[in-house]
Amino acid sequence: MPTHGQPQTPPKKLARLGALSLFTDFGExxxxxxxxxxxxxxxxxxxxxxxxxxxxxxxxxxxxxCAGVDLNRNFDIxxxxxxxxxxxxxxxxxxxxxxSEPETQAIKAGLENAMKExxxxxxxxxxxxxxxxxxxxxxxxxSQSKYHNDLKSVAQKAVEALRNEHGTVFQSGxxxxxxxxxxxxxxxxAHEKLGxxxxxxxxxxxxxxxxxxxxxxxxxxxxxxxxxxxxxxANEIYKxxxxx
Numbered sequence: 001m002p003t004h005g006q007p008q009t010p011p012k013k014l015a016r017l018g019a020l021s022l023f024t025d026f027g028e029x030x031x032x033x034x035x036x037x038x039x040x041x042x043x044x045x046x047x048x049x050x051x052x053x054x055x056x057x058x059x060x061x062x063x064x065x066c067a068g069v070d071l072n073r074n075f076d077i078x079x080x081x082x083x084x085x086x087x088x089x090x091x092x093x094x095x096x097x098x099x100s101e102p103e104t105q106a107i108k109a110g111l112e113n114a115m116k117e118x119x120x121x122x123x124x125x126x127x128x129x130x131x132x133x134x135x136x137x138x139x140x141x142x143s144q145s146k147y148h149n150d151l152k153s154v155a156q157k158a159v160e161a162l163r164n165e166h167g168t169v170f171q172s173g174x175x176x177x178x179x180x181x182x183x184x185x186x187x188x189x190a191h192e193k194l195g196x197x198x199x200x201x202x203x204x205x206x207x208x209x210x211x212x213x214x215x216x217x218x219x220x221x222x223x224x225x226x227x228x229x230x231x232x233x234a235n236e237i238y239k240x241x242x243x244x
Contacts, residue, residue, distance in 0.1 A: 069095040072126065073182065074104045075189035078140035083182040094184050107186065111194055121241045123234070124190040124199040127226075129212060131179065132170045133203040134159050134229065137191040139175035140183040147197050148174070154198060154236045161232035165225035168205065175201055198237050202226070 070091065073084045076098035080086065084094040099105050114122045136151040138144070145151060155172035162170055171178060175187065191199035205214055205222050214222070 069093055069101050071101055071103050072128075072186055073184040074099065074101050075108075075184045075186050077185065077189040077193055078183040081183040082140055083180060084184055092182075098184070104186075111190055111196070115194060115196070120195065121244075122196050123237055124187065124196045125230070125233075126186045126201045127204065128202060129204045129214065130206055130208065130210075131203040132168065132205060132207055133178055133201075134162075134170050134172040135175040135178050135187070135201045135203070136172075137174065137188050137199060139181065139185040139188045139201070141181060142174070142176045144174065145191065150240075151198065151200075154233055155200065157236050158200075158229040158233040162225045162229035165228045166221045168221075168225050170229075179203075198233075200233070202229075 070084075070093055073080075073092055073094035079098045080094050083092055085092050087093060095101055099108055111122065111124065134155045136145070136155055152172065159170040159172050162168060175182065175185070185201065187199045187201040190196040204226060205218055210218075
C-alpha cells in the first residue's frame with residue numbers, strides 16, 4: 001500500500017486501519033474490534049500479505065528546497081507524457097527515467113515478488129490525500145480498463161461502506177475521468193504492466209477546505225472510515241479469489 005503526496009493523515013495511523021492484521025498473521029493482540037464480516041476476513045487473512053511503503057522524496061535544487069521526484073509519476077507506464085514534468089523543481093517531476101528512484105524500485109520488486117508468491121492474487125492500493133476519491137485505472141488516458149465493471153463494482157462497495165461510518169461521501173471512478181489524466185502512476189503500472197486486476201488509488205479527506213493540513217480531530221474518523229472501505233473492498237475481492 002504505497003502512500004504518496006503530502007499526506008497529513010499519518011501513514012502510521014493508516015496502518016492502524018487494521019489492514020496489516022487483515023492480510024498478515026499479525027497476532028491477536030493487534031486486532032481492533034471488528035464486525036462479523038471483518039472477523040471472517042481476518043480469519044482467512046493468513047493467505048495474504050500487505051506490504052506498506054511510505055514514499056516521500058525531497059532534494060535540493062539550485063540552493064532551494066524542491067519537491068524532489070513525484071514518485072507517482074516515476075512508474076513505467078506512459079512515462080513522462082501527461083501531468084508530468086522534466087523540471088526537477090516541479091511538483092510533478094517524473095525523475096530521470098522510469099524507476100529511477102529507490103522507492104519505486106522497492107515497490108516494483110515487492111509487488112513482483114508478491115505476484116509470484118501468491119499466484120497473482122494481489123491487490124494494490126495507493127493512498128493519497130486529498131479530495132475524497134476511490135479511483136482505479138486508467139490514469140494515463142481516458143480509455144477504460146478491460147476490468148472496468150469489476151473495478152467499479154468493488155470501488156462502489158468500498159465507498160458505500162466508508163460513507164456508512166461517518167457520512168463522508170467519496171466519488172469513485174477511473175482516475176483520468178474522476179480527477180485528471182496522469183502518466184507514470186503506480187496504480188496503472190501495477191494494473192497494466194504487472195497484471196494486478198484490482199489496483200486502486202485513494203484520495204482521503206478532505207475536499208480542499210484544509211488541503212493537506214487535515215485537522216487533528218479528523219484523523220481518527222479518517223482512519224475509521226478508510227478501514228471500513230478497505231474491509232468492504234477486501235471482502236468483495238476475496239470472494240473472487242476463493243473461486244480461482
